[in-house]
Structure formats: C-alpha cells, structure tokens
Amino acid sequence: MDDPLNARDLDERLARLSLERKVRLLTGATMFTLRGDEEIGLEPMAFSDGPTGVRGLDFTGGPLTCLFPNATLLASSWRTETAEEVGRLLAEEAERQSIHVVLGPTVNLHRTPLGGRLFEAYSEDPLLTGHLAAAYVSGLQSQGIGACVKHLVANEAETDRHGVDSVVDERTLRELYLLPFEIAVDDADPWSVMAAYNKVNGIAATEQGPVNNGILKGEWGWLGLLMSDWFATQTAAPAANGGLDLVMPGPTGPWGPALVAAVEAGEVEEAVIDDHLRRLLLLASRVGALNAPRAWRTDLPEPGGAVRREQLTRLAAEGMTVLANDGSLPLARGASVALIGRPALETTCMGGGSASVRAPHQVSIADGLTEAMDGVTVVDGVAVRARVRAGQFSMRVRMYGESGALLSDHVSEEARTVGFMPDQELAEPVTRVVMSATVPGGARRIGVLAVGRATVTVGEASYDVTLESESDDIGGDFLRPPGWQTDVVLDGPTELVADVTLGGWAGLGLVAEPTPPTDDDAIAAAVAAASAADIAVVVVGLTEEQETEAFDKSTLALPGRQDELVSAVAAAARRTVVVVNAATPVLMPWASEVDAILWAGLPGQEGGHAVAAALLGDIEPAGRLVTSFPAADGASPAWGVAPTAGKLAYEEGVFVGYRGYAAKRAPAPAYWFGQGLGYGDWEYGEVTLADSVVSVDLTNVSARASREVVQVYLQPTEDDQPIRLVGFSTVSLAPGETRSVEVACDPRASRTWDDGAWRPLTGGRLLVARGLGDIRGEVPVPTGDLEAILAELVGRPLDEASQVVTDAGWQVRTFAPGSMLTMDYREDRMNLEHEDGTVTRAFVG
Template structure:
C-alpha cells in the first residue's frame, strides 16, 4: 500500500543512501524518550519529554529540578491566547536547557464527560477554545526551536480500559468536535508532530487509522509532520505502517523492526510508505536542529526558582482562577480581617495531576504558606479531613535516610539470588523500578528503609504490587498487594498500597521489603514506596476543631478539592463528589462562620451540596509550584481572578449530556453526538455553572450589540465596567441555529480590560470553521445555514444580548 499523500522534504538523497533495515531502524525509538541517530546521513539523537505542566526530561520519575506550571484547564480558563503562547515559550526555554527537541503536548482531547481522569491535562470541552489555545501554545514552542506534539489522536476522552476501548463516533461528530482542535493547531500553527492514541476508533486502533491519519490529517489537511504512537500503543507492523503511523515509541524494542522489514519484503507494505515515514522523521529532525550541522540552542534560561519564573508562574495561575460565587462582596478579602484557613488542601495543596504530567519542581507553595506570607498572624491555619483513600509516600519530616539523615528513603534493588543490583536515595519516598533504570539483572525484590525522627502513633506501610513485609519496633506486618487490571500504567501511575498502625519511638528504623509481582506481561516493574505519616484522626474531632477556628475569625476560608487519585492518567472518576468528609467539613464551617469562602483545589468539576450555605467560591485548579502565592494574591485582590470556566459543572452526578466512561462489551458509544458539555446542557438539564461562567471582581453592562457584516462573522458590543476596580471582561459569542438538530456553539470571543466607569467597544471575529457542518450524505463540508440567534454572553447562564440572524 502506497502512502496517498507523501510529504516533500528535499531529503531524497539521504533517504536513498539508507538500506531498508536502516530506514526501519529509525522508525522505532532508541530508548524511553530518545530517537536513534544515524551518523551516515548527519542525523543526531533526538530527545522527547513529557511536557503538559513542565519539561521533565528523559526520565519518568525524579530527574532534574524543573518549573512546575499551572495545569491546562487553569491556563485555559484565562481564555487568553497570549498567555498560551507565553507558556509555550517558557516550556521551550526549559526544553532547550535540557537538550530536549520535542515536548509531548499540548493535550487537546475534549472534556466529553466530567468523569474523565485526564481532563486536567486537556484545555476544555469546546473545540474552538481548545484549538485556538493549542495553536498559540504550539507557536510559542516552535517559534523558539522546540517541537510540539498534539495528543491524543483521536476520541481519547477517558481512561477506563484505555488500551482496548473502542470509541464509537459518527463521522460528523468526529470531524466537527474531536478532530477540530487538531485541525486548528495544524492549520494555524503547523505543529511538528501528533501522537496517536491508545484506543480504537470505530473498530480500528488509533495507530492504524488509515481514514483519520492518511485520508484526513495527511490528505485533506496536507499535514507535513510526524505521527508518533503513544507509548506502547502500537501492536502491529503492516497495519500501523500502512495506517499512517510514522514512529513507534518507546524503544529499542517494539512491533516493527524485523517484522516491518519482513512485511516490506513480502509486499504487505510498499517501500514508498517506509520512505514517507523516514521523510517525515527527517523533516522533524531538521526543524529541531539535529539533522546536518547541529544548531546552537543554548541560551540563558531562568532557574525554576528564579524571581522571573516565580512572577510568571504566579501570574499565569492567578489569571485563570475563577470566581464562581461572590455574595455580600466577600471577595476580595479585606486586609485587617482575621482569617481561619481550614482544610487538608490548605496545608497540602495539590499543584499537579498524576501520571506523565508530573515533574520534579524546586518547591510547591501551599495556600497556608501563601496566605500567611501576606497576612501574617491574621491567619490561623487548621488542618482538615483526609482527602485520600490510597496511602501516600512518606510525608516530609517523617522519614530520613537511615545513614545520611537526608529527607527520604534508602532503596536497594535485589536480584533473585538476593544480591544487590542497585542502590539509590529516594527523596520523595518512592522509586521507579524497571522503567528509567538499566539494571544488570531482572529485579526480584526491593527494600526500603528509613529512620523515623518523630514517634507516636503512625501509619506505616508500602506502595506497589507484590508481597510485603513491614517492620518497625516490635511490629512485623505482612500483606500482599495486587493489580486490578492488565494495564502497565496501573503499576506505575496508581499502584496499590497497604498500611498498618504502629506505635513508634523517635529514631526507630522502619524497614520494608517487597517481592515484586509481574506487571501486565512486561516483567517486574512499577512504582514502589514507603508510607510513614501521622495516624488518621477521628473525623468528628477534626470538624469540631475547624468549627471552633471559624467561630473565632472574621472569615473562614475552606480549601477543598481532589487529589491525584481522581485527576490522573489511567483511571477515571466514578463520581463528582469530593472525596472523604470534605462536604461535611464545609457545611459545618459555613454554619458556624460569619462568612465562608470555599477555594476549590481541583482541575475539573465537583459537586457543591453546600453552595447555598457559603458566601463565595473560588475555583483554583491545579496551580503549579507557585499555587499558594497565586491563591493568596487572588483572595486579596492583588491579582484579579478573571478566569472563565472551560468545563460545564453539572448539578448532580449523571446530570450531564455525556456521562459514562465505562465501555460496554469493549465499546464506548458517543451517542450524544455533538451535544457535549454546554451544547448538551442547552437542551437540559441546567448545570450548576455554565462553561464560560466567571464573575471576576467587577460588574458589567452590555449595550449596542451589532452584526457588522450581515452574516454573523464580524460582531461588536459595548461593555461598561460598572464596578469599582479595573477588570478584565471576556465577551463570548455563541450561535444557536434555528435547526435544533445542530447544537449551539461558541463561535468567537474577545477580552477587554476596562477602567471602572469606562466603556470599551469590543469587536469579535468569529471563526469560519464553526460556520460549517459535515454532510454525511455528501461526505463533504457544507456551509451552516445562518438562520438562528447570535448570543453575547458570560456563559449561557448569563446572556447579555441577542441578535437574530435571518440567513443569506
């Protein structure tokens, strides 16, 4: 089978100098994150790194210290392409400093169901917003010499059974929604690479998608870049190569190599297909500066803890934070007021999601640290209820290396005969075994040892699949931890944990040993850690202490949220309810406090049964390493939280147009079609908060809405800041067709910053890609009939002006 749309690069002589095995060898990675060099044609090693919230580098865990950025939904909530470009530029700087050529991001799958575990990595539920922000991010990276990788192509909106699920999507929905962000980022930014997903699409693996990859992306869009597999996603040779996949990751093994050479020799894959894959690889290498004369890429890069990075990361996090409710002008907080800051998330603020988005930051600022830095003794901090179900690694101050005394854990890896094959210090309390390391023998057991500086009643144990023995003082506890699925990601991203309670004396030695379990047919590998932390307290006692603190203050600020248990790769949520007794904590504090502010430390929707009881709600996302400083700055009004929601918040579980993320007999059917998120809620039921909702710290009037071109492609409205402070307004324009078979859709937006009492005339140019639909009968794009209503709104729950569009 010949590729129908070969790319032209001018590298024919280089390709012609390689024999078939040499060409095929280039099409599988050399390691976890590197590609093979080929000195004979001047091709150097190309390096990739995960990168949605920071450039981690060539290892999956640990690695060098790098800046931790706010998560994608928080960045997107600013509705600001300039900020997305700035993030891309900053990530390019971080990549160049590490010799990274391609950053694996942005993630531009849509928020189909709010249960999706990986939504925190993806921008929004809307294809236009996602696509425009992705294009700006890509330009920020690539304008500075680092390639972007759009992911995950396509219909990869949930994590349950992610390696086997078949996403069943009709052609119109696929093109109008799920492919549109990719189309925008390709057309407007020429992204250098795209990642093919784990799942199937309409029965065919995403890595073998001739229709999507060859016919649409490389064909209709004229895409010149490289299609790379998600890690371990490729399971075939000829079908994937013919389906348009250019590169298999990771390496050095995989399903291609000799099998692909044999497929070409047998005539199952045309040599021209291989040449096109190599051509695209060489184009990426040329763009990244590793083909021919090496490009000088070194430049001064701000340290991740430098004043410049602190300012940038604080500002970027704060500008996406969103005021969901603000009664009695409770926010911003008045300086001079006493504050009871309550909640586990106030002390242990969650700054990043789980999985491949995690990095090793220089520090993470908690809300308690940030607010205390600004208000000092006016803040009284009180811990809250437990928010996790699974054990977490040794808490800071509860485990030190038994020999050196450094914070962390001593780790030794043993072969089957008991010999030590690796030793390391794990400052985080966890170690990745068999992923990033090159061990001389297969690992059989891992021992983790730590000294306990503090005594008392402790929770101790281990994390990771296998047979465990835990010893501290007189206690010896044995248990076995097993994996729930065959997904290798479970052993790495959500390993099981087991704990017990122990009475420890200060200085006691905690020793654990685990005999490793096989992991999804990939040998003994995974994440292993030691648990050491204070024993959990009684919930009633915790809540009573919080109520007492709230009664003694002018205002109570309760910080609640999710953790990496819910917002992570490889697992979806089962409910939007806050974990643990957090809802009961908020309700009790609200009943006792003079005023109550709730800060939601989560990237995705939650339910708020206490909403009518509190005065204000601030959605803070996963705010990155400067999270506590950003939350404090917004609470006090030093930076306006002018964000707008990027996901509709349902009013109850199952009260959304698309809900289930669980395949039925292997199939996940997108039966809602194009009616996702706000598009579906427009037909009911009404949500708790609409996509696009956000109050900021001012009030606004809209007037003189107008259609400037007669077709709805150019619009204008005057906005007047009727509040008492300078504020940023995001004018959102939607089109609701008369034909109710087609959903309402965002067609454009424009922001304006206006002084108090002043007005601004805001013009909005709508995107022509939203004024078409896919006609399945004709198998072609067709102009959308322009009969309908133009809506100027602050989310569809706050419509400010409407204009009738009567058609051409």
C-alpha cells in the same frame, strides 16, 4: 522556523540507508529518546512528557523542573496570549534539559466530567481548545522546540483505554473531536501529533488510515510526524500503512524485523517507509538534530527562582474563577481568618500520571496565605484520600537481580521509584528492591507502595504484606500502585525499610507522615476556629487519586466528609469562603450556605501564593469556566465512561457539554461553561454584526480595573444544530472605561458536516454572553441562500412567511400601504406582496 530540507536532500539521505536501517530509526531507542545515524547526519532526539511541566527522561528522581498550573486552569483565562506564553516558558524548560520535543498539548475534549485525565485537556469546547492549542504550539515552536498535539482521536476516557472502541458518527467526529486538531494544524503547524490508545469505529488509532492518511496528512496537507502513544502500537503492516510514522517507546516494539519482513513480503511499500522517515528527518531538521548537535541555551531561569515564581503565580491566579461572591472577596487584609481543610495544608498542585513532575517546591495554600497576611489561623480538616501515597522525602534504593547480585545502589530524591523500566540497562532483570529512609519520631503513619511481597520494618516492628495488582492497564500499577499502611508511635528518628520482591511492573514507594486527626475531631476544631474568626476560608478538593491518567472517576462528589465540613463551618462562621482545589467539576451541595466560592484548579508549584493573591485581590481571578459543572451525578449530556462489550458509544453526538444543556438534553448545570464573575461589573451596549465580526460597547462599571471575556455563540435555526461558541475575546478595562470590543466569528465553528462535505450554517442568532447562563445581547445573522428563501415564501400564510424571514435575520420595519409588508436586513429591504393573507410575491429591492 524554516525547514532546511528539500526533496533532493531527503532522497540523497534515504539512498544511503538499507531497509533495515530505515526501519530501525522508526522505533524509539529508549523510553524517551530516538536513535541517530551519523551517515545521514541524524542526531539522537529526546522527548519529554509536558502537559504541566517538562519532566525530562526520568519518571522518578529526575532533575527539578517547573510545575505549571494545570491545563484547565490555564485555559480558564480564555487568553491565547497566556497559552502562547506557557508554550514559550515550556520551551525554555525543555532547553534546560536538552529536550527536543514536548509531548503536549492535550486537545481531547471534556466529553463527560468523569474523565480522569480531563485536567490535562483544555475544555469541553472544540473552538476554545483549538485556539488555545494553536497558541501553545506557536509559543513552543517559536523557540525551536517541537510540540506534539495529542491524542488523535476520540480519546476522552481512561477506562479500558488500551482496548476501548470509541464509536462516533462522522459528523460528530469532524465537528467536535477532530476540530481542535484541525485548528492547531491550520494555525500553528505542529511538528508532531500523537496517535491514541483507543480504537475509533473498530480501527486502532495507530492504524486509522481514514483519519491519519485521509484527513490529517491528506485533506489538511500536514507534513509532520505522527508518533504512537507509549506502548499503543500492536501491529507492523497495518500501523505502517495506516499512517503511523514512529513507534514509541523503544528499544523493542512491534516494528523492527516484523516491519522489514512485511516490506519484503509486499504488504508494505518501501515508499511508505520512506515517507515515515522523511517526516522524521523533517522533525529533526526543525528541532536542530540534523547535521550537527543543537547548541542549547544555558542562560535560563532556575525552576524555583524569582522569575519563575512570578510567572507561575500570575498564570495560576489569573485563571482562577469566582463562582459566587456576596462581597466577601477580595478578603480584607485586617480581617481574622480561619483557614480550614486538609487541602489547605496539603494542596494538590498537579494531577497524577505522566503529567507529574519533580518540582523545586509546592507551596501550600496555608503557607501562601499566612505569608501574605496576618491574622490567619490554620486548622486541619477531614481526610480526603482513600489511598496510600509516597512520602515527601529522599530514600536509599537497592536493586537486586534473580541471582541475588546487587545491581544498583542509589539515593532517590523522592520517596518513590520504579523496580524496572523496559529500556533499563542492568546486568540482569530486577526482582527485588529494598527502600529505606530515616523518619522522625512521634505518631506516624508508615507504609509501602508496590506490587509483590514486602516486609516492612520500622524499629523493632516488622510487617509482612502482599500487594496485588489493581489494574488491567499496562501502566495502571505504575501510575497508581496499591499500598499498605499502619499507624505507629516512634520514640525518635527511626529507620523505615521496605524489602520488596517484585510481582509486576509497578511504582514503588515509602509512606511516612504524621498521624492525622480523626474526622470528628477535625470538624469540631474547624467549627471552633470558624466561630472565633471574622471569616472562614474552607479549602476542599480532589487529589491525584481522582485527577489522574489511567483511571476515571465514578462520582463528582467530593471525597470523604468534606461536604459535611463545609456545612458545619458555614453554620458557625460569620462569613464563609470556599476554595475548590480541583481541576474538574465537583458537586457543591452547600453552595447556597456559603458566601463566596473560588475555583482554584491544580495551581502548580506556586499554588499557595496564587490562591492568596486571588483571595486578596492582588491578582484578579478573572477566569471563566472551560467546562460545565453538572448539578448532580449523571446530570450531563454524556456521562458514562465504561465501555459495553468493548465499545464506548458517543450517543449524545454533537450535543456535548453546554450544547446538550442548552438543548435540554440534561438538567440545567449548576454552573455554565463560560461562567465566572471576576471582581468587576460590566455593562454591555448594543450588539452589531458586520462581515462576521460582532461588535459591542463594553463598560467597566465597577470601582476597580477588571478583565472581561466576551463570548459569542451561534444559535442556528435548524433543530438538529446545537448552539456553539464561534468567537471570544478578552479585554481589560479601567474603572468606568468604555471600549468597543470586536469578536471575529471563526467560520470553522459555523459549519456542519453534511453528506460527506462541509456546509456553512446560515441564519439564526449570534448571542453575546458571559456564559449561556448570562446572555447580554444578540444579533440576527443572514440565512444565506436568498433566492431559495424567496421562492419558499410564495404561497405561505403571511404570519408564517414573516416568521421564516424573521428567523433568517430580517426585521419588520414598516407595514406598507395596501398589500405589501416591508422587512429590512442591514442595507437590504425585502418586500412581501400578499393577497387575502397569503404571500403572492417575495423580492428584495
């Protein structure tokens, strides 16, 4: 979209505003909205969280909206076309709710597999992340909805996320953690960026002048708006001078009068305030919030309708990854199947925290597979949750103030709510909340989520409970509140009431669900069902307890006795397929005991339909891993997430993920970044290189159409340079079809930050691979400074000089008569004259 503002227009608008009015516009009006100003034609704007769906302006009880597959699952397609489509669909979801800016994509890297929020981010690789992010941004902004690329920068863990100081050397920061932002800015020009909670090398991200002003707005020439993460800003003058343009949320914050005073005291130039406001007005012009209210489209697909069901099923299934398969997949439709596991019945379709949305439905794997084929027996599994979770029903919510006055009486469409919000407009603060709902009879597990004192009543029984805060994070108890539960037997439908005196800002909810079987009973029933079926499909996984904002993991082991369940089933079944319902790596000690493994991610609202389509081969699960799976806890190049004395040192430097594994900085992974089988088989021909484009003849040698991901990695010759992905391309071929596939190598991945400047890497090898565990070909690359190479060879022993030029990409072709060794690279020929085994002259010609 063209930007309709020019410098004169901006100056005229700013001239109408006093300093106080300028500053007022630079803090949010509410949790997710900005103020307007009629005199300068500025309309209010609305923002929404958006990693896996456009939630809207409400944390709970808001409108129904599409729940998309999570970021790692979408990224596993390795298709920029998929990312762009997701951006366009999210733009439609934003329009349906009159949202101007979607807070996504998340481009932080998978530095350590313990990161709780990895499910929101694309991958461990900066190039793949950057290309997918740019496509997502392009798709979103092509519809006039702003993207917000987040979180700038070095924000790869959740532990102490508001205070941690990420200690990162400049080379690592530039080559890895800033690169996805740089690619997104270069290729898609996002209209906004979000500054993170953490510090970087001692400076808060919201005050990080070297990054915000020096790199983002300076070197990269970016003209967009830099907003804070919610409640991240702690200062007035340092943040304003450090490049932050907008403080979120509102209506209060550290700016306002304090920033006005800082300007009047000379601590902040008014020109700085004007620059922030220019960027805000530019954003408004881009999203249709300047001069007149935007006309929102109304002819958009419904969140739960047929159009969205097809789109979201396809997007989820295409990213699923086959990690092992002896031929058991795809499933034969005539087979009898024992579908086993708690995640089969209660499939985790989304992660926790700000990524959560209120979906029209969430299809379980049990529902999806029984709908798609006959002969399926569904058996519950072992417990997978350690914590209480809110029920799946509506409830009445009554809120009271300190005076005892009833402030609000409404029905929440979810069994969760929040006691108060910073921007809540009520007669007085809320101090007491009463939640109630009618629950079915039978054996039930009932309970409450809250921080404070609660009286829980169900029928004639009453329980007094005290629930204390479990988190130092400002949003920790809100996103994952503590809970209490107990098992009861009810004669029939019974009213469940929780009367809560609030003890802090936290999420609230009611718990009511059927009492589950014991683990021992579940394993016994699973073994019996597996023994009677042609094939057992066991679903294991994580939940929003592990895949969540504000909390990191402490282990990659599956929770509960899920590993024991898989082994017991595998010992009893004729064939065993395991579906992993998780967004991030898990340990699989039973991998050698089973016949196939399908990694299914957090598949969104159509999750069960997508898993069924993948298992049956209706849609090929052609995904490739976007992060390496360690073989054991601690067995990765970077592991810990807990800071020491407030500092989290990125000691592994540039050797993150597969880069570190390839350099033997950790034991070999269980599964490599880029690994995945799909349902096809592939033959790779000769690899050639011309003008930074790698070409390879690719043949689908299987009996079915399939999609392949051709990956190209650069292995530099320099010891301190890790291997890195420099290009990739996806291609779909019919059975027996051959095609020449070209992969352009991105120069932004083929350089190093050296003594304050970029230096291109030259020499080494380009590897063509299906993940680094399956290299299919290679081609040498030129070293670069030919004159320097030639001069370096003179005086060296012949065998040593030959190795140098071989490493530089030259190949020995002939041993010429006499005292000359001839070597070729492309159309050039290098000659080494030698005497008594020592090089006396080196030249090309």
